[in-house]
Amino acid sequence: MSTLDGALKYASGHEAAFLAEYQEFLRIPSISTLPENKADVQRAAEWVAGQLKRLKMDHVELFPTGGHPILYGECLKAPGQPTVLVYGHYDVQPVDPVGEWESDPFGAEVRGDYIYARGASDMKGQIFAQLKAMESLLQAGAYPVNVKYLLEGEEEIGSVHLPEFIDAHRDLLRCDVVLNCDAGIHAPDQPAITYSLRGLAYFELEVRTAKRDLHSGLFGGSVRNPIHVLCELITGMHDTRGRVTLPGFYDKVRPLDDEERALLQQVPYTDTQWLELTGADMLYGEAGYSSIERIGARPTLDVNGIWGGFTGEGAKTVLPAKATAKLSTRLVADQDLHAVEGQLREYIQTHLPEGVQWELHVHSTGPGATMDRKSAFMQAAARALEEVFGVAPIYKREGGSVPVVAMLQQKLGVDSIMLGFALPDDGIHGPNEKQYLPNFYRGINTYIRFLSLLQVLEG
Amino acid sequence: MSTLDGALKYASGHEAAFLAEYQEFLRIPSISTLPENKADVQRAAEWVAGQLKRLKMDHVELFPTGGHPILYGECLKAPGQPTVLVYGHYDVQPVDPVGEWESDPFGAEVRGDYIYARGASDMKGQIFAQLKAMESLLQAGAYPVNVKYLLEGEEEIGSVHLPEFIDAHRDLLRCDVVLNCDAGIHAPDQPAITYSLRGLAYFELEVRTAKRDLHSGLFGGSVRNPIHVLCELITGMHDTRGRVTLPGFYDKVRPLDDEERALLQQVPYTDTQWLELTGADMLYGEAGYSSIERIGARPTLDVNGIWGGFTGEGAKTVLPAKATAKLSTRLVADQDLHAVEGQLREYIQTHLPEGVQWELHVHSTGPGATMDRKSAFMQAAARALEEVFGVAPIYKREGGSVPVVAMLQQKLGVDSIMLGFALPDDGIHGPNEKQYLPNFYRGINTYIRFLSLLQVLEG
Numbered sequence: 067m068s069t070l071d072g073a074l075k076y077a078s079g080h081e082a083a084f085l086a087e088y089q090e091f092l093r094i095p096s097i098s099t100l101p102e103n104k105a106d107v108q109r110a111a112e113w114v115a116g117q118l119k120r121l122k123m124d125h126v127e128l129f130p131t132g133g134h135p136i137l138y139g140e141c142l143k144a145p146g147q148p149t150v151l152v153y154g155h156y157d158v159q160p161v162d163p164v165g166e167w168e169s170d171p172f173g174a175e176v177r178g179d180y181i182y183a184r185g186a187s188d189m190k191g192q193i194f195a196q197l198k199a200m201e202s203l204l205q206a207g208a209y210p211v212n213v214k215y216l217l218e219g220e221e222e223i224g225s226v227h228l229p230e231f232i233d234a235h236r237d238l239l240r241c242d243v244v245l246n247c248d249a250g251i252h253a254p255d256q257p258a259i260t261y262s263l264r265g266l267a268y269f270e271l272e273v274r275t276a277k278r279d280l281h282s283g284l285f286g287g288s289v290r291n292p293i294h295v296l297c298e299l300i301t302g303m304h305d306t307r308g309r310v311t312l313p314g315f316y317d318k319v320r321p322l323d324d325e326e327r328a329l330l331q332q333v334p335y336t337d338t339q340w341l342e343l344t345g346a347d348m349l350y351g352e353a354g355y356s357s358i359e360r361i362g363a364r365p366t367l368d369v370n371g372i373w374g375g376f377t378g379e380g381a382k383t384v385l386p387a388k389a390t391a392k393l394s395t396r397l398v399a400d401q402d403l404h405a406v407e408g409q410l411r412e413y414i415q416t417h418l419p420e421g422v423q424w425e426l427h428v429h430s431t432g433p434g435a436t437m438d439r440k441s442a443f444m445q446a447a448a449r450a451l452e453e454v455f456g457v458a459p460i461y462k463r464e465g466g467s468v469p470v471v472a473m474l475q476q477k478l479g480v481d482s483i484m485l486g487f488a489l490p491d492d493g494i495h496g497p498n499e500k501q502y503l504p505n506f507y508r509g510i511n512t513y514i515r516f517l518s519l520l521q522v523l524e525g
Numbered sequence: 526m527s528t529l530d531g532a533l534k535y536a537s538g539h540e541a542a543f544l545a546e547y548q549e550f551l552r553i554p555s556i557s558t559l560p561e562n563k564a565d566v567q568r569a570a571e572w573v574a575g576q577l578k579r580l581k582m583d584h585v586e587l588f589p590t591g592g593h594p595i596l597y598g599e600c601l602k603a604p605g606q607p608t609v610l611v612y613g614h615y616d617v618q619p620v621d622p623v624g625e626w627e628s629d630p631f632g633a634e635v636r637g638d639y640i641y642a643r644g645a646s647d648m649k650g651q652i653f654a655q656l657k658a659m660e661s662l663l664q665a666g667a668y669p670v671n672v673k674y675l676l677e678g679e680e681e682i683g684s685v686h687l688p689e690f691i692d693a694h695r696d697l698l699r700c701d702v703v704l705n706c707d708a709g710i711h712a713p714d715q716p717a718i719t720y721s722l723r724g725l726a727y728f729e730l731e732v733r734t735a736k737r738d739l740h741s742g743l744f745g746g747s748v749r750n751p752i753h754v755l756c757e758l759i760t761g762m763h764d765t766r767g768r769v770t771l772p773g774f775y776d777k778v779r780p781l782d783d784e785e786r787a788l789l790q791q792v793p794y795t796d797t798q799w800l801e802l803t804g805a806d807m808l809y810g811e812a813g814y815s816s817i818e819r820i821g822a823r824p825t826l827d828v829n830g831i832w833g834g835f836t837g838e839g840a841k842t843v844l845p846a847k848a849t850a851k852l853s854t855r856l857v858a859d860q861d862l863h864a865v866e867g868q869l870r871e872y873i874q875t876h877l878p879e880g881v882q883w884e885l886h887v888h889s890t891g892p893g894a895t896m897d898r899k900s901a902f903m904q905a906a907a908r909a910l911e912e913v914f915g916v917a918p919i920y921k922r923e924g925g926s927v928p929v930v931a932m933l934q935q936k937l938g939v940d941s942i943m944l945g946f947a948l949p950d951d952g953i954h955g956p957n958e959k960q961y962l963p964n965f966y967r968g969i970n971t972y973i974r975f976l977s978l979l980q981v982l983e984g
Contacts, residue, residue, distance in 0.1 A: 268840040277804035283925030287825035288816040289805035297756035345736035346748035348880030357747040366746035371834035381727040381888040421807030429840040466742030
C-alpha cells in the first residue's frame with residue numbers, strides 16, 4: 067500500500083472521530099470581536115496548538131500579539147520538496163441575531179448531512195479538514211512536502227496584527243506556495259478554484275458649500291446645494307455604457323484574452339440564477355462583459371453610502387451646508403491603488419464647480435491578486451479536486467477581496483492556492499451557519515491528494 | 526385735534542405703561558409645543574382676551590380646539606367702512622439652548638434699546654403693538670374701520686387647528702383684508718413690505734434596485750447601484766443654467782416685468798452682504814436673475830436630504846438595495862401644487878432606468894401667495910410706514926412660506942398685508958431673542974395710521 071493510500075485509508079477509518087473533534091473545536095465560542103470572548107479565542111488557539119503538537123510537528127509556537135495570538139507550526143521532513151504554508155483562522159463572527167438560530171450556535175448539532183455552528187463553514191471546518199489531512203499523512207508515514215502553519219485569530223476583525231507578524235518573521239514563513247483554506251467551491255458536486263481576487267480602495271468624500279445649514283425657503287435658489295453638487299460628481303463618474311470615467315482608470319487593467327473568457331464562460335451561472343442570487347431586479351454593468359466577467363475581471367466604482375441634510379421622519383426645509391459619500395473602487399490586475407486615488411482627486415478637481423470645498427479621506431486600500439492558473443501548484447489542486455469529486459473544477463475570479471492573499475503575495479512573493487470546501491449557501495456571518503459534511507470528508511481527501519501531488523510534480 | 530392725532534397722542538403718552546404690559550405678556554411662557562406649558566399657553570390666551578375685553582370690543586370669545594384655543598374678537602363700529610381681520614399668534618418657540626441666554630428667556634429684561642425674551646419679536650411684540658394701536662384709537666374715540674381678531678396659539682406647531690376653525694367660521698371671519706402682524710422690516714430705519722411668499726411642495730423619493738443589500742465586492746459591477754440611480758435622477762433635475770428640468774415646470778410661472786424688477790433692485794442687498802447673510806461660499810442660481818429675484822420670484826427644486834447605504838464610521842463594503850431623498854420645490858405664482866407633483870412623476874418615469882422600483886410620497890404642500898402690491902390696502906400700509914419712518918418702504922418677495930397667508934387667501938378670498946416690525950437679526954427661534962424697542966413704538970404709530978388711512982381711502 068502506498069503512503070497515499072495509507073493516508074486515505076486512515077482518513078476514511080476515522081470519520082467519526084474527526085467529526086467528534088470538529089464538534090469540540092466548534093463548541094469554543096472564539097468570537098474575536100467581543101471582549102467578553104477573549105479567553106475563548108485564546109482557548110481556541112491553544113486547542114489548535116494541541117492538535118499540531120499531537121502531530122509531533124518540529125516546532126509549534128503561539129505568538130502573542132497586541133490582540134489574539136498567531137499560531138505557527140512547521141513540519142519540515144521532506145528535504146528537497148516544496149514548502150507549503152497553510153493559512154487559516156480560528157476566530158469566528160458574532161452570532162447575532164441569536165434568536166434566528168434553530169440550534170445553539172456553539173452546539174455543533176448535526177442534522178442530516180449538515181453540521182450547524184458558527185464557524186462550521188467559515189472556517190473551522192476548512193482548517194480542521196486540512197489538519198486531519200495532515201494527520202492522515204503523518205500517521206501513514208507520508209511526508210510528501212514540507213508544511214508550515216500560519217493560523218490567526220483576527221481574520222474577522224481585519225487581520226490587524228498579521229502584517230507586522232509577517233514582516234517580523236519573513237524567514238520563518240518562507241515557502242513556495244500558500245495553501246489558503248479560507249475558500250469554497252461552487253456547488254456540492256462542482257468543485258471550483260478561485261484564481262483571482264479584486265482589490266479595494268475605499269474613500270470618503272465630503273463637499274461643502276456653506277458655513278452652516280440654511281433655510282431652504284429663505285435662501286433656496288440663491289446658493290449651491292451640496293447634495294446637488296455631490297450627485298453631479300457621482301453621476302459623472304460613469305458613462306452611459308457603465309464605464310468609470312476617472313482619467314486613466316482602465317489604462318493598467320489587464321484585458322481578458324479569449325482563452326480566459328472561454329474558461330469563465332464555464333462558470334455555470336445563468337442570468338436568471340444571478341438575479342436570484344443577488345435579489346436584484348435586473349443585471350447591469352459595463353457593456354460588453356458577462357456578469358461573471360464584470361465581477362471578476364473588471365474594476366468598479368461604487369458609492370457605498372451617501373448622506374446629507376435632513377434624514378429623519380417628516381419634512382424639514384433645510385438647505386444643508388455639506389454632503390458626504392463613501393466611495394469604493396474594486397480593482398483588478400494590474401491597477402495601482404495609489405494611482406486610483408490620484409485619478410479620483412483629478413476627476414474631482416476637474417469636475418467640481420468653482421467655490422465648493424471638498425475633502426477626500428482614504429479609509430483603506432488593499433490590492434487585488436491574480437494567481438497563475440497554469441502553475442504546477444494550481445494544476446495539482448485541480449487534479450486533486452477532480453480525483454475526489456469526479457469532475458474537473460471550474461476556474462473562478464472572485465469579485466471580493468481576501469486581503470491576506472495579496473498581503474502574502476506582496477510580503478513573501480508567493481501565490482496562494484485557494485482551496486476550501488465552503489458552499490455559497492452555508493450562511494456564513496448569518497444565523498444557522500452550516501457545513502455540508504460529505505464535503506468536509508471530501509475536503510480531507512482533497513488536501514491529502516493535493517499535498518501528495520506536489521511531491522510527484524516536484525520530486 | 527383729530528381723532529388720529531388723539532390716538533397718536535394717547536400712544537406717546539402711554540409708552541411706559543405699554544412697555545410694562547408688554548413685559549407682563551412676555552413673562553407668560555406660552556411654549557405651544559411642550560405639554561408641560563399647556564396651562565401657560567391657556568393663560569396667555571386669557572391674558573390677551575383680557576386685553577380685548579378691556580377695549581370693550583363687541584364680542585370676545587376663546588374657542589377651544591383639540592389643542593390650544595383660538596381667540597376671536599370684533600369691534601364693528603364703522604358701518605360702511607372696510608373690515609380688517611388682524612391675524613397673530615400668542616404662542617412661542619421653546620428656549621433651548623437655555624444656557625446660551627444672557628438673561629431669563631421669560632424675564633423680559635430691557636437692556637439699552639432692546640427687550641430680551643422668547644417671543645419679544647416672534648411675535649408677542651408685534652401683536653401687542655397692534656393691540657396698543659387699537660387701544661389708542663378706541664380711547665381717542667376713533668373708529669376708522671371695523672376690526673376682527675384671529676389669534677391662534679399653535680402657529681409654532683404648524684397651525685394644526687386653524688384650517689378647520691376658518692372653515693367652520695367663514696361668516697364670523699368675513700373681511701376685506703387681513704392685517705398679518707407676523708412680519709418684519711428690512712433694517713431699523715428701513716421699512717419694507719413683503720408682498721409675495723413662495724409655496725412649498727415637499728416629497729420623499731425612494732428608489733430600489735434589489736430585495737436586499739449586497740456585498741459590493743461579490744456583486745459590485747453586475748447590478749445597479751440605487752445611489753447612482755438616485756444621483757443621476759437628481760442631477761438631471763437641473764440644467765447647466767440652473768433651471769429645473771421637470772416638464773412644464775416654468776409654464777405657469779408669472780414672469781417679472783421691468784417695473785417689478787426695478788422695484789426689487791431697491792432691496793439693498795449686495796452680493797457680499799448676501800454671502801455674509803447665508804454663510805455660503807458663493808452665490809449660485811438660475812441664470813439671468815439676481816439673488817433677490819431668485820429667492821422671491823423664481824421657483825426652485827432642492828434636495829433637502831439624502832441617504833442610502835452605509836453612513837456610519839469607517840468602511841463597509843455594501844451595495845445597498847435602496848436610496849432615498851427628500852425633495853422640495855418652492856413655488857411661485859401661478860404654479861399649481863398638484864401639477865408640480867405630476868411633473869415630478871413624469872420626470873421620474875421618463876428618466877428612471879428600466880427595472881428600478883420607485884415610490885414618491887408627498888409630505889406636505891402649501892401654495893405660495895402673491896398680493897397685489899398696488900391695492901389700496903398695500904398703498905395705505907406703505908404710506909403709514911413712510912409717515913412714521915420718514916422713508917418709503919422697499920417691496921420684498923420672500924423666499925419662505927407663511928402658510929396662513931395662502932390659507933386665508935384660499936379660504937376667505939382675501940389678501941394679507943404683512944405689516945410687522947421684527948428685524949432680520951432679532952434671533953427668533955434662537956437664544957437671546959430681542960425686539961428693538963424704538964420700532965415697537967413706531968409700530969404702534971404705524972398700525973394707528975394704517976387703520977386710519979383705510980378709512981380715508983374708502984370713506
